[in-house]
Amino acid sequence: MHTVYTVFTVAGMTCDHCAASVTEELTELDHVTDVAVNLSTGAVTVTSADELSRPRVEAALAHAGHRLAD
Template sequence: MTDQTNSSSCCGGSGGACGSGATTDVQGIGVTTVYKVSGMTCGHCEGAVSKEISALDGVTSVTAVATTGEVTVTSATPLAEDAVRAAVDEAGYELVGQA
């Protein structure tokens, strides 16, 4: 486990909680998964995380919300969590896990 404080964030910030869950999109467009990300505190943070996750193969939409630390990702097929983790790390934040 890593420290919940993320000093590399553009805005600072601290931890979150973890859980698990993924749902199939009701419109049959793909798989929607909600992740918890620690360290997001503003719109810039949301944009940085969204940009990196959006670059993953198969991702069709990403919505990051700094106030909740939740990132909702819709993709054609389920994503490997290690790929999402690497994208979030590249943005300078920490993937806590699925919400």
């Protein structure tokens, strides 16, 4: 098994509740083992046991009320 670290930039995260929602939704994706959010930059580092598909990440973020930054 290998570990994959993927960094996404998420738009619109402004508070701890935003970070918690994003973390909760991304953690529910298959193979995700950790999610680290940096509110000041919008960076979200996802640790997983396999590559994540962008559409699955986008769907999880949309469920949390957020989206990937352009």
